[in-house]
Amino acid sequence: MLKAAVLDRLWARMSERGDFPMLSQSLRTTMAAMNNEELDYSSLVQVVLSDFALTQKVLRLANSAMYMAFGGNITTVTRALMVLGMDAVGHLVVGLKIVDHFHHSVPRRIDAKLELNRTLLSGCVARKLTEHGDLRAGEEAVVCTLMRQVGKLLVVFYLDAEWDQIRRQVETGIDENAACEAVLGVTFEEIGLEAAIRWRLPETIRAGMVDYDPQADEPRQVQWLRAITRYSTEVAEVLSAPNLADTQREMHIVQLAYRYNRVLGTDPDALVEMSVALAREEAGDSVMREIAELRANADAIARATLDPETRIGAGLEDLRALPSQNALGPVLALASETVLAGLGFTRTIVFVRHGSGTFKAKLGFGPNVEAALPKLGFDAAFEPDVFHLAIANSVGIFIENARDPKMLARLPQWFRRSIDDARSFVLLPIAAENQSTVALLYGDWSLTHEPRRISQREMAALNSLARELGRFFAHAAAMEATAP
Template sequence: MVKAAVLDRLWSRMSERGDFPMLSQSLRTTMAAMNNDDLDFSGLVQVVLSDFALTQKVLRLANSAMYMAFGGNITTVSRALMVLGMDAVGHLVVGLKIVDHFHHSVPRRIDAKLELNRTLLSGCVARKLTERGDLRAGEEAVVCTLMRQIGKLLVVFYLDTEWDQIRRQIETNVDEAEACAAVLGVTFDEIGAEAAVRWRLPEMIRAGMGEFDPHDTDEPKQVLWLRAITNYSTDVASVLTTPNMPDWQREARIAELALRYGRALNTDPDVLVEMSVALAREEDGEGVMREIVELRANADAIAREALDPEARISAGVEDLRALKSDSALSAALALASETVHAGLGFARTVMFVRHSSGMFKARMGFGPKIEAALPGLSFNTAFEPDVFHLAIANSVGIFIENARDPKMVARLPEWFRRSFADTRSFVLLPVMGENQSTVALLYGDWCQADEARRISQGEMAALNELARELGRFFSHAPMQEMEML
C-alpha cells in the first residue's frame, strides 16, 4: 500500500508538467493498435502518420537493403507495416516515442542530459547486438533496454529535488537502488515497472526489463535473452560513460561483461568487446557518444550548478521562458516551485494561488508531510497585520532570517504557527499579474534542524526575476483552471 501511494504521488507530480500525460496516451494508443486484429492496420498507421519524423523512419527501414526482396520503393505506411510486421513497427514506435519525449522535455541541467544520453547509448548497444537478427525481436530488445532505465529518467527529469538527494547519496558510494529507496520509498526499477504497467506494455517487455540471472532456469528462453541484452547494453553504456576512466580499464570492464553475457547472447566475448568498444569511437547513434564526451568534458559544471543556487534559479527562469504563455498554469507553477525548492535547498516549499473568493490557497508543495498540511494552508486577502499580508502588498520578495524572534512571532498568523512551528527562516515571493496585483505567493523555508542560511542579493534578484516570468502565465489561464487550482 505504501509503495502504491508513493507511485500515485509521483505520477500526479509528473502529470503536473503537462507533457507526461501526452506520452502516456501516445504509448497506450500504440499498444492498443498493436493488439488490434484488424487486418487494415488502420490504428497503427494513424499513430505513425501523426508524426512526420516517425513516418520517414518507418519508410526508410522498409526500403533498406534488408527488405529489398519485398520489392523496394515502399511509399505507404500500410505497405511498410505489411513488410516489417506489426510487432516490429509497434516496438519501433514505442522506442522512438520514449526517446522523442525526453529529448523535447530535457532540462538544461547537464546531469539530466547525461542520463538521457547514457540511455540512448544503451539503446545503440542493443540495436548493434540485434541488427543481424530478427527485426521484431531486435526492436523489442531496444524497448526493453530503454524501459529498464525509464524509472531513473522519470526521477531525473520530473523530480529534481529528490534526484539531488539521491545523487548526493550515490556520490558517497551508496548503491543507487538503495539511495532511491531511501529517498522515495521505491527503487528506480519499481518505478519503471509501474510505468510499463500504466502504459500497458506487453508482458514480454515487462519481463525483459528485469534483472539478468545466468542461473535462472524458470523463465522462458526469450525472456532470458531479452534480459541479457537489456542488462549487457545498460552495463556497457554505464562503463562507456564513466568519467575519468582510463581506456585500458574501460576495455577490461567491458571484457568482464562480455564473458558474463557472451553465452546468453550466443556471441563470442571477443566480438562483444570489439563491437562495444567501437561504439565509443563511432559517430553514429545520432552523435550520442560524441555528446556524452562533450558533456563529460564539462562535468565540473554539474558540481558548480549543484552548489550555486543563483545559477540554478536562473536556469529555472530560462526553462519558464521556453514555455509558451498559454501553457498549462499547473505546469508553470510546478516548474517554478521545484526550481526554488531544489535551488535553495528548502526544507518545505508551498505555492499559494489567489482565488476569486479572495482567498490565497495552497496549491502544491514540496517537503516531508507537506501534502497532508496543504488543506490547512490558506489566508484571506483582507488585511491583517502579519508578514503574509505584507508580502502580498509588496512587489519583491521578503526574507525572514529569524522566524523565532519574539517580534517576528507576533507577525506570524496562527495557521502558520500551527503548521510550521519548527521554521528557522523563510522566504515569501509575490507573483504579480498583468494588473500589478498579487496572484500567487511562493513560500520556502529552512527548519531549526537545518544549517542556518541567508539569501544573497543575487539570489533574491534571481527569485524576483523568476516571479516576474511566472506572472505571465496567469494572464492566459482560463478562470476555470484558476478555480481548480
C-alpha cells in the same frame, strides 16, 4: 500497499506536467493499435502518420542498412508494416516515442542530459546486438532496454529535488536503487515497471525489464531479453564513463562480453569486437549518428522530396509486387497512404461497395478521419451529385474549387456535414475487371492548404494506381463466389 500509494502519489506529481499525460496517452494508443485482433494495419499507420516527424523516422529506419535485407526502398508506413511486421514496427514506434518525449522535455541540467544520452546509447547497443536476428525480438529488446532506464529518467526529469537527494546519497557510496528507495520508497526499477503497466506495454516487455539473474528459472526468451537490456546498459555506462583510458574501457567491455556471451548466444570475441568498435567509433561520430537518427526532428528522408508522380509510381510498384490474394485491408491502406503522402493531401478515405448497393467508408488517414468514418457513405442508386458522377466514370475526377456555389450544390449533405473544410479533392473509381465501380478513393486538400491543381501526369499516375487496385477486388469477389 505502501509502495502502491507512493507510486500513485509520484504519478500524480509527474502528471502535473502537461507533457507527461500526453506521452502516456500516446503510448497507450500505439499499443491498442498494435493489439488490434483483426491485424488492421490502418490503426497503427494512423498513429504514425499523425506525427510527421515520427513518420520520417520510421521510414528512415525501415530503409537503413540494418533493415535493407528485408525490403529496401520503403516509401510508406503501410509497406514497412507489410515487410517488417506489425510487432517490429510497433515496438520501433514505441521506442521512438519514448526517446522523443525525453529529448523534447530535456531540462538544461547537465546531469539530465547525460542520463538521457546514456539511455539513447544503450538503445543503440541493443539495436547493434540484434540487427542480424529476428526483427520483432530485436525491437522488443530495444524497448526493454529503453524502458529499463525509464524509472530513472522520470525521476531525473520530473522530481528535481528528490533526484538531488538521491545523487548526494550516491556520492557517499550508496547504490543508486537503494538511494532511490531511501528517498522515494520505491526503486527505479519499480517506477519503470509501473510506467510499463500504466502505458499498457505487453508482459514480454515488462518481463524483459527486470534485472538479469543467471540463476532465475525463467523462459529462455525472457532471460535473453533481460541479458540484452543489462548488457546494453552496462556497455553504455562504460562508453560514456568520463576519465576512462581506452585500455581500461576495453578491459571492462571484455569482462562484460565474457559474462553475457552464453545467454546472448554470441561468441565473446564477436561481442568484444562490436562493443570495442562502438567505443572507437565515438570519435568518428558513428554512434552519435545512430542517436541522431532516433532523435531527428522532421528531417525528411531523401525520397520525401520526390515529385508526386514519382512517389505515386513507387506505391504502384509496391502494389504490383503483391499477390492478388493479399488481404484487402493492407492493400487499401497502402494505396490510401501512397496518395496521401504523394500529393500531400490533408486526408484520404476509401469507400467500398457492399452487397446491398451502398458505398461505406472502410478506412482513411488524416486529422479526425477515424471518428468520421461511420458517418460517411451513400447509396449506389443515382443522385445528381459528384460522388455518383465519379462511380459512373472510368477515370478519376478532380474538383479544383469545392467552395464554388455551383459545386456546393453538387456535394451531398452527408459529405458537407462531416467534411466541411475541403478546398479541392479527387475521386478515383476502382473497378474489378470491367465490372461496375466497387470502390472509390477520395483525397483532398483542406482550406489550410494553398490552392493547387493536379497535373495530367499526376492524374494518370493516380488512375494507374486505381486500376491496379481492381485486381485485388476481382480476386476477393472470385473467392466469395466459389465459397461453399
